[in-house]
Amino acid sequence: MDLSILFVQIITGLAYGMLLFMIAAGLTIIFGLLSVVNLAHGALFMIGGYFTFTFINQHLNFWLALLISVILLAILGMLIERFLLNRMYGKELEQVLLTFGLIFIFTDLVKWIWGSSPKSISIPPLLDASLTIGVVTFPVYRLFVVVVGCAVALLLWYIESRTRIGAIVRAGVDDRHMLSSLGINFKLVFAGVFAFGAGMAGLSGGLGAPILGLYSGMDNDVLILSLVIVVIGGLKTWKGAFIGAILVGMVDTLGQVWFPSFSMVLIFALMVFILLIKPSGLFGKGVDA
Amino acid sequence: MLKLEEVHTYYGNSHILQGLSFSVSEGKCTALLGRNGAGKTTTIHSIAGLTPPRKGKIYFEETKIDSAPPYRIARLGIGLVPQGRRIFPSLTVKENLTMPAREPRKQTRDKKWTLDEIYELFPALKEREHNMGNQLSGGQQQMLAIGRALMTNPHFLLMDEPSEGLAPVIIEQVGDIIRMLKENGLSILLVEQNLFLACSVADEVLVMNKGQIVWQGSPQELLANEEIQHRYLGV
Numbered sequence: 069m070d071l072s073i074l075f076v077q078i079i080t081g082l083a084y085g086m087l088l089f090m091i092a093a094g095l096t097i098i099f100g101l102l103s104v105v106n107l108a109h110g111a112l113f114m115i116g117g118y119f120t121f122t123f124i125n126q127h128l129n130f131w132l133a134l135l136i137s138v139i140l141l142a143i144l145g146m147l148i149e150r151f152l153l154n155r156m157y158g159k160e161l162e163q164v165l166l167t168f169g170l171i172f173i174f175t176d177l178v179k180w181i182w183g184s185s186p187k188s189i190s191i192p193p194l195l196d197a198s199l200t201i202g203v204v205t206f207p208v209y210r211l212f213v214v215v216v217g218c219a220v221a222l223l224l225w226y227i228e229s230r231t232r233i234g235a236i237v238r239a240g241v242d243d244r245h246m247l248s249s250l251g252i253n254f255k256l257v258f259a260g261v262f263a264f265g266a267g268m269a270g271l272s273g274g275l276g277a278p279i280l281g282l283y284s285g286m287d288n289d290v291l292i293l294s295l296v297i298v299v300i301g302g303l304k305t306w307k308g309a310f311i312g313a314i315l316v317g318m319v320d321t322l323g324q325v326w327f328p329s330f331s332m333v334l335i336f337a338l339m340v341f342i343l344l345i346k347p348s349g350l351f352g353k354g355v356d357a
Numbered sequence: 358m359l360k361l362e363e364v365h366t367y368y369g370n371s372h373i374l375q376g377l378s379f380s381v382s383e384g385k386c387t388a389l390l391g392r393n394g395a396g397k398t399t400t401i402h403s404i405a406g407l408t409p410p411r412k413g414k415i416y417f418e419e420t421k422i423d424s425a426p427p428y429r430i431a432r433l434g435i436g437l438v439p440q441g442r443r444i445f446p447s448l449t450v451k452e453n454l455t456m457p458a459r460e461p462r463k464q465t466r467d468k469k470w471t472l473d474e475i476y477e478l479f480p481a482l483k484e485r486e487h488n489m490g491n492q493l494s495g496g497q498q499q500m501l502a503i504g505r506a507l508m509t510n511p512h513f514l515l516m517d518e519p520s521e522g523l524a525p526v527i528i529e530q531v532g533d534i535i536r537m538l539k540e541n542g543l544s545i546l547l548v549e550q551n552l553f554l555a556c557s558v559a560d561e562v563l564v565m566n567k568g569q570i571v572w573q574g575s576p577q578e579l580l581a582n583e584e585i586q587h588r589y590l591g592v
């Protein structure tokens with residue numbers, strides 16, 4: 069393999085990693101505050117992609133279509149939290165059944181509305197180009213996705229550590245009852261965080277569609293990888309998910325180039341390896357071996 | 358200002374508050390004493406909405422609050438300094454103070470608390486404003502818990518054993534703070550194990566046993582009544 073192809077694969081791996089990061093970050097933040105593993109998060113990603121596809125077919129430009137999809141996904145997340153999940157706090161089994169059940173509902177709805185043949189979105193014209201530096205040619209859109217992923221990470225860092233909302237969410241993770249005794253309605257915070265996570269999944273789905281295409285079963289692919297990322301990174305930390313997502317995105321992409329039938333095995337080997345060294349995950353707090 | 362009528366609170370099937378009634382008047386400090394397990398914290402939590410009573414009524418000013426969620430009760434102007442302090446360890450000292458900050462609900466003669474004023478009252482907190490909440494001594498954490506409640510600019514303060522685990526010098530300081538808050542117009546319900554702290558700051562004392570008020574009077578009367586002290590407070 070020559071250098072140019074290797075670089076393209078690396079960028080592709082990074083871009084995929086960033087898409088996974090936006091999903092996994094939502095999973096970890098929701099898990100951290102609400103103690104809920106949202107198994108339907110992959111389905112939200114998929115819906116984000118299909119929404120974007122539909123709005124583009126309605127002759128909206130890509131960016132507007134993406135924006136509307138993100139907002140709709142946030143609203144969908146808010147509805148799921150307010151009307152379904154809020155009855156099930158503290159009941160793990162019910163949460164698993166609910167979010168697992170939502171996967172079936174959403175995947176069937178997608179098949180019903182959009183059919184089961186794969187769809188594709190073309191790369192927005194502005195970014196449909198290649199950038200050549202020396203002998204290496206980079207696909208610009210993938211680079212752009214990497215930049216967006218880093219920008220999301222930066223935004224999360226800023227919100228978490230520099231804003232009052234961030235402090236409220238951290239305090240809610242520490243002691244939500246004390247938080248409410250200080251006059252803060254944590255139900256609203258829960259709904260907001262879930263909506264934010266769903267919006268990020270939608271962003272990932274819309275941004276990813278031009279690269280990955282749209283097909284039934286795509287939700288499952290990203291859900292499994294995102295759960296692996298969450299475990300690798302250390303459950304309640306989106307910072308861990310950032311590193312975990314880069315690792316998993318690279319291993320998955322390069323693995324498919326070099327060992328096409330083993331890429332999933334490689335990812336689980338990576339997970340086992342990291343957990344052997346650090347059982348609580350890369351950035352996890354808690355008992356270490 | 359605060360009034361409890363026949364309050365019954367349960368944990369699952371255990372009946373903890375068994376028809377509790379008392380009231381606290383405006384601008385006064387009322388102390389609630391009783392042995393471990395008497396139900397003092399449960400009383401505080403019932404008022405704050407954390408363990409809502411199953412029966413009975415609680416009024417704050419004219420508002421019935423016994424079935425309101427905790428955040429509403431807090432917004433009415435009831436501040437909580439909880440037992441065990443419950444500082445947020447993931448927040449810095451400064452964030453512990455600024456995160457819950459809110460304006461007073463109504464304009465009164467109460468002092469309006471700001472970050473600067475909390476720092477003036479507790480200079481040790483300013484020196485450590487960038488420490489995480491759990492990187493403080495027990496005494497400093499207690500100051501932080503008091504400061505955090507004051508930042509919500511309450512009209513009424515619930516304090517649950519603020520002297521717990523503190524050295525005598527610091528306990529005296531807590532007493533000074535409570536007197537100062539009272540002079541600023543704050544009404545206080547103070548739960549204490551420390552009889553002398555309670556009697557030195559309170560206008561009225563309630564003694565609680567097995568979820569009921571069993572004695573009520575002035576601090577002087579309690580200090581003179583060895584039988585009550587012995588029977589209910591184990592002095």
Ligand SMILES: Nc1ncnc2c1ncn2[C@@H]1O[C@H](COP(=O)(O)OP(=O)(O)OP(=O)(O)O)[C@@H](O)[C@H]1O
Binds near residue numbers: 396399
């Ligand atoms: N979460 C809970 N679940 C079940 N029972 C509880 C719970 N919290 C307290 N209790 C019980 O309620 C009773 C009253 O407890 P409470 O905490 O109100 O006592 P207290 O007067 O504050 O005691 P202390 O001085 O030790 O703080 C005790 O018998 C206790 O065992």
Ligand SMILES: [Mg+2]
Binds near residue numbers: 397398399440517
């Ligand atoms: Mg107690």
